[in-house]
Amino acid sequence: MRSENPLMNQVLDAYKPLWSLKHAISLMSWDFETYMPRQGTEDRGVADSQLQMLHKDLLLDKDFVSLVESAKNLENLGDTEKGVVRVLDREIVRQIKIPKELTEAESLARIRGNMAWREARSKSDFKMFEPYLENMVEIKKQIAAKKGYEKHPYDALLDVFEEQLTVADMDRVFGTLTPRIQQILKKLRDSNSPFCQESNLTTIKYDIEKVDKLNQDILKLLQYDMKRFRLDISTHPFTETMGLNDVRITTRYEGSDFKRSIFSTIHEGGHALYNLQCDQSLSHTPIEGGTSLGLHESQSRFWENIVGRSIQFVHLIAPLIRDYVDHTKQATDEDLFFYFNNVKADYIRVDADEVTYNLHIAIRYEIEKKIFGNELRVREIPDYWNDRMEDLLGIRPTTDSQGVLQDTHWSSGLFGYFPTYTLGNLVSAIIASKMHKDLSEYEQDIQKGNFDPIRNWLRLNIHQYGSTYAPKDLLAKNFGECYNPDYFITYIENKYCV
Amino acid sequence: MRSENPLMNQVLDAYKPLWSLKHAISLMSWDFETYMPRQGTEDRGVADSQLQMLHKDLLLDKDFVSLVESAKNLENLGDTEKGVVRVLDREIVRQIKIPKELTEAESLARIRGNMAWREARSKSDFKMFEPYLENMVEIKKQIAAKKGYEKHPYDALLDVFEEQLTVADMDRVFGTLTPRIQQILKKLRDSNSPFCQESNLTTIKYDIEKVDKLNQDILKLLQYDMKRFRLDISTHPFTETMGLNDVRITTRYEGSDFKRSIFSTIHEGGHALYNLQCDQSLSHTPIEGGTSLGLHESQSRFWENIVGRSIQFVHLIAPLIRDYVDHTKQATDEDLFFYFNNVKADYIRVDADEVTYNLHIAIRYEIEKKIFGNELRVREIPDYWNDRMEDLLGIRPTTDSQGVLQDTHWSSGLFGYFPTYTLGNLVSAIIASKMHKDLSEYEQDIQKGNFDPIRNWLRLNIHQYGSTYAPKDLLAKNFGECYNPDYFITYIENKYCV
Known part of the structure; x- marks a missing residue:
């Protein structure tokens, strides 16, 4: 530049x-x-x-x-x-x-x-x-x-991870999101929805080398250019960007529950694409790459959940799965779809499905807000945590490792980080809705493996700018929105409650 | 420290x-x-x-x-x-x-x-x-x-790669070394030595994954600690040191002539060991790791040639080779030994055996000295090169790529670098001779795969010091020697002319 x-x-x-x-x-x-x-x-x-x-x-x-x-x-x-x-x-x-x-x-x-x-x-x-x-x-x-x-001490910490984000923003988000998700969850449980039935694909063991090939093939389908990108293995998947032409992701292989590996790959791939599609003229400048954690997470969640867990994408990759994952030969596309989208109130955030995920974040947000607003003391956290798990998810952790000790963030001082996960989910749904208006064949394209229109749309509307605009400004400018939870709620209702 | x-x-x-x-x-x-x-x-x-x-x-x-x-x-x-x-x-x-x-x-x-x-x-x-x-x-x-x-402009360049090295030193080295090696080479050819007979193992194709396992097994035999070390693949093998507990080597797999791969591995392993065995108290200081290119090359050449190409080492690794390299089942230990030690006047330095190798360096040294002494012009280099190849090795390159254009060094300004290869060969022979006096079972130890005494000897006499002493000072202090070529000549005579 x-x-x-x-x-x-x-x-x-x-x-x-x-x-x-x-x-x-x-x-x-x-x-x-x-x-x-x-x-x-x-x-x-x-x-x-x-x-x-x-x-x-x-x-x-x-x-x-x-x-x-x-x-x-x-x-x-x-x-x-x-x-x-x-x-x-x-x-x-x-x-x-x-x-x-x-x-x-x-x-x-x-x-x-x-x-x-x-x-x-x-x-x-x-x-x-x-x-x-x-x-x-x-x-x-x-x-x-x-x-x-300006208003709340916690604002100072939120802003570190998401520019201009405030308690007022997040209160508005969870004020709508939490009760609506609770309603949806209740409805799914009460109706004994097929989404709530445990899949027997969860426990099958897989051959790591074969699932590695599956991941490589999925990345090829998604058109990642291996001259600018690579996939490796680590305990906790991550994306690391050395420059706009050298972006690397990792995935994990645990030997069973293969969806964890492939959705980690697709998730990290979404982060990577944000940087890979940044305008090359921004190379080596301070605005190279994604503008905030929330916007970055919107990209990873868009690919992981909205594309990756859609029935169209299942149709696309099911033949590969049956090739590479032992004991899936007999699984129908619908079996795979319900396995990928199983909804279950669980103790552990990182294992949560897209319906319950934000409830986990809501609890962490409340605790952080109260701690920095001097409304809660550190020693009161475990009880508060467990009470709120019971309120929101209907389950109560019986051990600290199942509850308050599960995440590494607080031990490293990362207060204000958790809310960006929810912002990512909300923005991914805003994007999908806007994209749908521009790309009428969007779902058919996924099923056909024609990702050019989607990638181009993301490049033009988000990726190319790098960090030129603060996240709120980009959302306002290109989508006329902020962190509005309505799109996400509609997306969840349409997918799970029909 | x-x-x-x-x-x-x-x-x-x-x-x-x-x-x-x-x-x-x-x-x-x-x-x-x-x-x-x-x-x-x-x-x-x-x-x-x-x-x-x-x-x-x-x-x-x-x-x-x-x-x-x-x-x-x-x-x-x-x-x-x-x-x-x-x-x-x-x-x-x-x-x-x-x-x-x-x-x-x-x-x-x-x-x-x-x-x-x-x-x-x-x-x-x-x-x-x-x-x-x-x-x-x-x-x-x-x-x-x-x-x-002080004396010759080229001294200023030699000193960059080998502290205190001068034209006077190198003239003394090649003054003895070149004629003696020429005599030995003539003797081998005239006597139709078995070392001069081409081996049919040169052309067999190998399975890269299997030879990779062979290399890993050889490194295990040599007791490399994979918690502080790793082996990867690159076009040109090299050693890179991130710190005294993170030293990495690479090797190459070309698909045939498997000795090139295993001796690259052993060679780079020798470089790595110099740094791995440096005293840990020198970590993060300017004297962490080997003291000069010449001394470093003495370590790689010691392991590659003096240990690696010895009949004792062949006895040790022959069973592994027969396991991992197709079409070697029938090869005797002697077949492998002569394959590893084939002597041949060739155009290309990097393919040269240990007898002819230093003649290639002698030519490069002469040219560099004359260029910086204003006795030779750049445009005269190709003819000078070819004439001297004919004088020393009895063959005349017919193309520039076979001759003056084969090495990358001059294009990158690395004048004064080549002589350190010869110094490495000379010092490796000094070390072997001194080690032999201290470790009477040295050869039996190699055959048994008992490398502790050798590794310890190298650690105590060379590695532990890192760059505490300039190379000449270390050689004088611990071996009472400088870059004396006599040990190398004796080593070559004993190995090839018996």
Whole structure:
């Protein structure tokens, strides 16, 4: 990207070393989870923290900060240029407001907290984790205060993961979403819906090499270009972006319940496509790649759930599944469809179906809001959690590992992260609805494996912009919407309640 | 590593970001050759050059340079501390003396030269490459002048790859080595030695997956710890070190002539072991890992040639070979031994056996010396090359790609690099001779697969020190030798002329 404004070009040039450090840090992270020899952990830890510090030093370097300050005062900037300034300013402000001691304290609390959480989870004992969580919450409260907010301290944390997101937004979302999903869930259970019947495909064992080939074939069907992309294996699937022409995903192979592997692949592929289809002119700039966690999750969930779990997609990939997965020869397309879309109130968020998933997030959101609003104390979390599980899902965890200790996020200080999962679900449904209007053959295209129209639509309406626009601005500009839950509710009703 | 001297500790702390950048650059290089999606090349190029520049900026940062300057004046430093200061001072001096314009010109000449060389080699036309080589030589002459030297301009370039190495050293080496090797080669040919007879194992095709398992098994026999080490595949085998507990090698699979694959593996494994057995206290310091290219090559050649191509090692791995390589069931241990040690005057250096190999280096050394001594012009190189091939090996290349265009080194400005290959061969023989005195059962141990004594001996005498001592100092201190060619000549005579 070059600008007509020399100052902007100075900013872009000065950003190159920062981009390069991020490139290296991303590669180190990918390697850590995939190929790094086990005992390389300590070396990698040293390198990672040193490069993070170098990145921060360059970002907060006086000359760079004053360049960005000057750029903020420029007039007649185009949208991408404004985007560059917005993203850099946001990153600088976020880091400059937090005193070094607080950053270091958080870093230490993260390492210790994560270790304590692992131990506590394995023993299913929240009390072991409690003091570490207390400490982390205290640090995060101080960070929120330093960062500043208009209405609610939690706003300061929400904004880190989703620009401009507030408690007011999320209250509005869950105010509608939670009761409606509860109604739908009740209806499905009361009617003894086929979606609620356990599938016998869940327990069949599979051959990992064959399901790996299945995943590769699905990615080929979805038209991923292996010259710019790759698939590897890790315990927890993730997407890592080294640049707009080097985006990598991983998937998992657990040996049974093969849908977990293929939907991880499709999910991460959705994240990857967001970056792969960003306009190439944004390469090596601060606005390269997706604009927020919520928007990113909308892409992964669109492909995983709305495309991937549709009956049309099942028709498309069923022959491959019968080829590659032992004991599925006799399964009909409908068997596969109900296996993929089984609805069940479960304790564990990551295993939840698309109907119940957001109820898990609602509970986490409520807890985070109350903690940072000083309405709930850390030691009260487990009971609150279990009570709300009973209210919303009708089941009560009997152990801490089944409840409050299941997620890693809080141990690493990631407060404000969970809501972006729900935003992703909501936005995926907004997208599907808008896409449906533009692409009348959308469902037939999926069944035929003709993904060009869908990919192009996503590129034009979302991907190409990278982070040019803040998520709310992009949603308003291109869809005339915000995080409106109605589309998602309609989508769920249409799919599950007919 | 911590010092009793606070200033030394400041130096070591300030080095951490430099170490971390090297860590990242090494990983990026490993990834480039192994797993990176093809179109990631441009992104990787940007990141690599930016991190190299950051590294240079940190190295030449005023505060860091003056820290190192102060450390040079410290008294009562221990050997490792002196090593740290020596290595840093050397790196700073090398970079500080070369003006930025010259570094940039070299960088540009390298990229253009390498592209031109590829094109010229594919067309076998030196004339296409000549102007680029002229340009590179001109730049290198300026660099040599800036760097400074005592006697010969080429000394300035030799020292880059092998500390303190001079034309005087190499003249002494080849003055003895070249005629003696010529005599041996003549003797082998005249006597119609079994070493000179082509083996029919050369042409058999192999199953890549099986030979990969063979390589893994050989590495297991050699006791490599896969928690700190890994083997991957690349076109040109290499070793990359991310840290003392993360060292990775690659090998190649061409589908026939399986010795090329297994000896690449053993060769790179030798490089890796040098770093894996460095004292852990040197982690993240400037003296982590091997002290010079020549010493590094002595380790790879020791394992590849002196251990790997010995009859004892053949006895050890022959059963594995017969298991994994099709059509070798009937091959005797002696068949394999002669296949591994076939001696043949060939045009291509990388295919040369251990008898003729150094003659290839002698020619390159002579040319480099004459070029930088202004005794030979670039356009005269091809004829000089071919004449000397005829003199030393008795064969005359008929095309440029068979001759002067075969190696990539000059196109990338690597003048002074070739001699370190010969130094590696010479030092490997010095090591074997000294080891033999200390470990009387050395050969039986190889045959039994008992590598502990050999690995320990190498660790104690060489590996543990990392780069604490300059190569000449290490050779003098532990072996009372320099780059003495007599050991190598004796080794070759004993192996081939009995």
